[in-house]
Amino acid sequence: MQNQDTSLRQDAKVIGLVGxxxxxxxxxxxxxxxxxxxxxxxxxxxxxxxxxxMSVFFIVSGIGQALAGFVVDKIGALKVLCFGLxxxxxxxxxxxxxxxxxxxxxxxMLAGLGNSVFHPADYAILNQRISPKRLAYxxxxxxxxxxxxxxxxxxxxxxxxxxxxxxSALLAAAILPFSILALLLFNRHFLETKIAxxxxxxxxxxxxxxxxxxxxxxxxxxxxxxxxxxALGGIQSFAVASLQSMYAMSLVLATSAYTSYMIASxxxxxxxxxxxxxxxxxxxxxxxxxxxxxxxxxxIATGWLPSWFIVGLMGLVGFGAGIAGPSRDLMIRxxxxxxxxxxxxxxxxxxLDSGLALAPLxxxxxxxxxxxxxxxICIGIFQILALLTAVNVGKRTAHGAxxxxxx
Numbered sequence: 012m013q014n015q016d017t018s019l020r021q022d023a024k025v026i027g028l029v030g031x032x033x034x035x036x037x038x039x040x041x042x043x044x045x046x047x048x049x050x051x052x053x054x055x056x057x058x059x060x061x062x063x064x065m066s067v068f069f070i071v072s073g074i075g076q077a078l079a080g081f082v083v084d085k086i087g088a089l090k091v092l093c094f095g096l097x098x099x100x101x102x103x104x105x106x107x108x109x110x111x112x113x114x115x116x117x118x119x120m121l122a123g124l125g126n127s128v129f130h131p132a133d134y135a136i137l138n139q140r141i142s143p144k145r146l147a148y149x150x151x152x153x154x155x156x157x158x159x160x161x162x163x164x165x166x167x168x169x170x171x172x173x174x175x176x177x178x179s180a181l182l183a184a185a186i187l188p189f190s191i192l193a194l195l196l197f198n199r200h201f202l203e204t205k206i207a208x209x210x211x212x213x214x215x216x217x218x219x220x221x222x223x224x225x226x227x228x229x230x231x232x233x234x235x236x237x238x239x240x241x242a243l244g245g246i247q248s249f250a251v252a253s254l255q256s257m258y259a260m261s262l263v264l265a266t267s268a269y270t271s272y273m274i275a276s277x278x279x280x281x282x283x284x285x286x287x288x289x290x291x292x293x294x295x296x297x298x299x300x301x302x303x304x305x306x307x308x309x310x311i312a313t314g315w316l317p318s319w320f321i322v323g324l325m326g327l328v329g330f331g332a333g334i335a336g337p338s339r340d341l342m343i344r345x346x347x348x349x350x351x352x353x354x355x356x357x358x359x360x361x362x363l364d365s366g367l368a369l370a371p372l373x374x375x376x377x378x379x380x381x382x383x384x385x386x387x388i389c390i391g392i393f394q395i396l397a398l399l400t401a402v403n404v405g406k407r408t409a410h411g412a413x414x415x416x417x418x
Contacts, residue, residue, distance in 0.1 A: 025149075062375030095126065151287070162273040276333035
């Protein structure tokens with residue numbers, strides 16, 4: 012009983028520390044978007060130019076994430092995670108002192124570099140340090156803390172910018188990653204991961220480390236993340252502006268609708284963790300969740316609904332997306348060959364960054380063309396495509412688990 016209690020405490024501490032770091036990663040996704048009203052006015056930027064700031068962030072993050080997985084497998088996850096937090100803190104300082112658009116771009120690039128390490132490093136730690144029976148719950152908490160980072164970012168940044176200015180908001184944000192970096196270093200013995208040693212055969216055959224790229228399931232997971240990121244990027248970057256334009260909503264009500272999405276998504280992840288622990292066919296959970304979310308998005312796109320009703324519907328969209336979260340991560344784990352966890356998560360999650368890089372450009376052009384309903388139509392289309400991709404991945408991993416592990 013004592014060993015079980017010790018194991019539970021250790022697992023809880025690892026989950027908490029990794030989750031806290033993950034929350035700052037998601038906080039950094041929105042380090043600029045909530046401040047767009049101030050930045051747009053300060054630099055006289057178009058929606059497309061604002062979207063490009065987000066795209067630069069995720070382009071750098073996507074490239075870095077694919078490479079970070081290899082580094083995690085080579086030197087360990089903790090060192091890579093600490094580097095990411097250091098970059099995020101420095102990026103907030105650069106953005107806070109920005110006096111021109113090129114400096115904003117530089118800060119966005121540095122933030123993207125910092126963000127790139129989290130998924131490969133986090134999942135490497137969780138997969139190695141958490142008891143298998145608690146892994147679904149660990150993934151659930153990991154997703155929830157990420158969503159809480161998304162929820163806190165606009166509240167933190169807009170709250171400070173409204174009372175002072177956007178420069179002060181960004182400078183205050185720099186304190187967060189530096190503080191968490193210190194906390195992780197203090198508790199580093201809980202987060203160290205084993206580094207896989209190469210056999211003599213593997214040293215002679217260097218292409219072995221890239222063999223996982225031959226697996227169709229890995230690239231289907233990449234496509235899945237690309238598609239869901241296109242939907243997520245539209246919601247994060249321009250849902251508030253689109254709701255204001257379509258339904259003549261106030262900024263407060265439109266922001267409340269977005270907040271409803273994020274809070275409901277976190278709640279969905281709690282329930283999704285329990286559902287994911289009860290089945291091996293995680294693609295079914297994902298399919299039903301995105302079917303609901305996509306259908307509700309098309310309902311919002313009609314423009315026929317009372318504005319107050321939108322807050323609840325956006326919550327329903329977020330709830331569906333949240334339920335899919337833990338199953339999504341376990342679906343990727345099923346596609347990952349032994350000793351390639353960091354590499355697989357790095358490549359697959361670079362699909363997330365790729366989609367988040369493309370989304371602001373796509374939806375920024377749509378809004379500049381004054382077509383807000385197409386923001387929601389496109390989001391719904393992407394969510395339906397995501398469920399089809401998930402089902403395809405689920406069938407492949409269910410029938411090919413032995414082949415995946417053999418590689």
